[in-house]
Amino acid sequence: MTMREQFSEYYSPSDEEYLEYLSNGVVSLDTNVLLSPYRMDSQARGQLFSILEFLAEQIWIPHQAAWEFFNNRPNVLAGEDKVYQKLEAPLIAAKKSLEDHIKTLQGHSIVTTEKQQKITRGLDDLIEEVKSLSNQRDSKLEEALRIDPVLNRWEYLLSGRIGERPDATRHAELNALAEERIKSGLPPGGKDADKGVNANGDAILWLQLIEHAQEAQRPVLLVTDDIKEDWYRRQSGQTIGPRTELVREMRSTAEVAYYQQPLSGFLRRAGKALSKPVSEETIKQTKHHSARAATMHYESIVVSEILSLHEQGLAPMVQRLDTDNGIDLIVTADSTTFAIVIKYQSHVASAATVMRTINSLPPNLHALPIVISNVPLTAQAAAIITEWRGHRRQKPQWIHWDPATMPSSEFHLSFLASLQEARESRLNNKWT
The missing domain is CATH 3.40.50 (Rossmann fold)
Incomplete structure (x- = not known):
């Protein structure tokens, strides 16, 4: 044979x-x-x-x-619901930002009141159009079925x-x-x-x-x-x-x-x-949807493992977020708050990935950011994390956990170690 x-x-x-x-x-x-x-x-x-x-x-x-x-x-x-929500949220944020800026231009000779109203009216029309599409969802769904x-x-x-x-x-x-x-x-x-x-x-x-x-x-x-x-x-x-x-x-x-x-x-x-x-475009579409499903599955595993820490005497509260600021979860445990970023990737986490992830975090984040990824960091990426944590107020940590090859106990140990460091940082008034 x-x-x-x-x-x-x-x-x-x-x-x-x-x-x-x-x-x-x-x-x-x-x-x-x-x-x-x-x-x-x-x-x-x-x-x-x-x-x-x-x-x-x-x-x-x-x-x-x-x-x-x-x-x-x-x-x-x-599923189009979330598409409309993701369209509406940035438009509303843009309108608020524009209105705040316009307030600083009161009395400006070029940006007249009429022009200001025309600009904001354009955004209002876009927001109303998106809302209208969203409100039609029920009838569209009934028709589609x-x-x-x-x-x-x-x-x-x-x-x-x-x-x-x-x-x-x-x-x-x-x-x-x-x-x-x-x-x-x-x-x-x-x-x-x-x-x-x-x-x-x-x-x-x-x-x-x-x-x-x-x-x-x-x-x-x-x-x-x-x-x-x-x-x-x-x-x-x-x-x-x-x-x-x-x-x-x-x-x-x-x-x-x-x-x-x-x-x-x-x-x-x-x-x-x-x-x-x-066509390659068709292949690209199918890969995208498969990768999205994989990410959602990995996120559910991470949430499940964090919640399972109840068995070890820890009582974490987990809040899922649907925002565009890069944060997937907010976890509170023993009065310590973590902002969790979950990265499901097909290759090692490169330096570029680390920088994009760190730079996407909100600047006013009052929590210890933790990135949980199924792939390991490259040597250069690990060096960036070490340098960042040594000199910045925001001290992100990167936990590598692959459920297929690593037992849950390893993830629990890494997460608990991050919690301990957060407590020490808080006691030393390094962050609030």
């Missing part, structure tokens, strides 16, 4: 093997991929459906993925290609199996154990996929942008392939080959294999 045969779970498929997935295999799509067209422009959406429609005979969707699609679809369609061209395309493509709804008995069995897997630490699903709602979803989807593979007896390619560590192997923030446990389980249980890819990787490689190339 060759090395490749013995350790096949560590290898990406060759071009011939990959084409076998597309020609004779099962191509399955996760919930996040089903929702992705709503976040694409028309050109990218067209390229995605062009490839999927070409592969229609190979496509099969677990019932769990389709059910989650319909549950999450209204939230995705309503009723008249949905994306859903129409999925209905056409997936007709007869979705797993059957499990009856009550089978649903209970799947939940029991999923809970048993999660307790045993078997991927996928362990990273969602504390999610509450649909905590068994990933495990159930996987069990349904294995069940279909046993029946179909064809190699399985899963396209998923769920980049959590219980789906993918990751190194320094980079996705390097599916969890080896998943490949081995599919092979031992269903006796078929298994591979999985994020949507961007699938579009690039499948497009090339099928001579239906996808």
Whole structure:
């Protein structure tokens, strides 16, 4: 037996093997991929459906993925809310700043009262337009749910290609199996154990996929942008392939080959294999949405770990922020306030990243800023942090924590050390 045969779970498929997935295999799509067209422009959406429609005979969707699609679809369609909020907030801030400046120009011979009113009236009109768009959200959402061209395309493509709804008995069995897997630490699903709602979803989807593979007896390619560590192997923030446990389980249980890819990787490689190339702009869009999901997931893990310090006798209060000042969380523990910046990156944190992060902090911040990142600092970046903390009133600290490779205890120790330093700094009146 060759090395490749013995350790096949560590290898990406060759071009011939990959084409076998597309020609004779099962191509399955996760919930996040089903929702992705709503976040694409028309050109990218067209390229995605062009490839999927070409592969229609190979496509099969677990019932769990389709059910989650319909549950999450209204939230995705309503996602424009935050876009309007992010448009309105800077406009209001700009108007306030402009009015304050205009007060200093009273009586100026060039900037007349009439011109001042014309300038501010222009900003008022923009703010009202954004508010109007936001106020129309409910009617737009109702219309989008009723008249949905994306859903129409999925209905056409997936007709007869979705797993059957499990009856009550089978649903209970799947939940029991999923809970048993999660307790045993078997991927996928362990990273969602504390999610509450649909905590068994990933495990159930996987069990349904294995069940279909046993029946179909064809190699399985899963396209998923769920980049959590219980789906993918990751190194320094980079996705390097599916969890080896998943490949081995599919092979031992269903006796078929298994591979999985994020949507961007699938579009690039499948497009090339099928001579239906996808534009770099489309790849860029899909990568952006995948990275955003990864950031949100990392933030939720950090919040969960900070809150879990209750078990160590610390009672932190965590406030999530939705602002553009670079701060993600405000944490108060033992009368000490921290401004938390969370940076999820695919490469080491460079000097440029450190400087951008530090310079984005509000100048009047009355808290100890802590940056938590899944990747380590370069030597030059670490030197900048050391120098900054030695001479500036604002003393940011940078905690490197990768949940995939480091136990929670290491993060807890780093965070508690930062808390202790904050107490000492406060006692020495170095900051308020």
